[in-house]
Amino acid sequence: MGKILIINGSPRAPKSNSKRYAEIFIRHCPAETAYRNLTRKNHQELCSEMDRYTDVLFVFPLYADALPAGFLSFLKSLEANPPTRKPVISILINCGFLEHEQNAVAIRMMKLFCRRNGYMTGSILMLGSGEAILDTPFKYIATRNICRLARCMTSGNHRTFSATMPLSKGLFRLAADIYWTLYGKRFGTTKKQMQTMEIEGQT
Incomplete structure (x- = not known):
């Protein structure tokens, strides 16, 4: 059994959902693991x-259908x-x-990086509804699949798989609408304000 380094590539790594996913992985992984947050100053160190x-697990969110800018910068350093x-x-x-397949372009980018730089691509887990699933009754779906990821990595029987909340698109949109409306209300922002570009100028 090898040793696994987990690198959190989220722009807000210390307070990110990616960190929460990594913590679940560590709890259920039998191999020796270490966890690091990616920062602008620790590329060379990592x-x-x-x-x-023997293994590196990159944990990160999808940004604009691709990789977070800071994580892309790290890949250049690694190259x-x-x-x-x-x-x-x-x-x-x-x-x-909701659709886990939205992650597909970012995964192709990672596979291209691995292929061009001589890294073997191991196991891949694509999660949909990542911003919400850990705070719903469907958390078990994420946990179960992260456990599968840990087993695949430690056994060397690498696979690609995916998961998301078992909701219709309509129900997911309704739940998201309610969540963000209540979230904005906590900060004195109305739903109408959030539907305009002027919200970008708010402090």
Whole structure:
């Protein structure tokens, strides 16, 4: 059984859903694991640290149908400063959309990076409804699939799989509408204000 380095590529890593997913993974993974948040200043440190692990699990959210900008910057650093022993790269990506397939373009980008730089692609978990699922009765779906991811990585029997909340699109939109309306109300922002571009100028 190898050693796994988990790198959280979320722009708000310390307070992110990606961190919560990583914590679930650590609780259910029998292999030795270490967790690191990606920052703008630790790229070189993480590139060097990868030498000590057989596997790396990148955990990050979908941003504009692609990879977060900070994570892309890290991949450029990794391309320029590869570890001596290249680990197997696995991925746990989540998006706020109900449809887990929205993550597909970002996964293709990661596979291209691995192929061009000589990394083996390991297991992949694509989660839909990532912003909400951990705070609903459907949390078990995310947990169950993260456990599957851990088993695949530790056994070397790599697979790609996906999960999301078992809701219709209409019900998901209704639930999201209620959530964001109540969220805005907490900060004195109305639904009408949130539906205009002027909200971008609010402080």
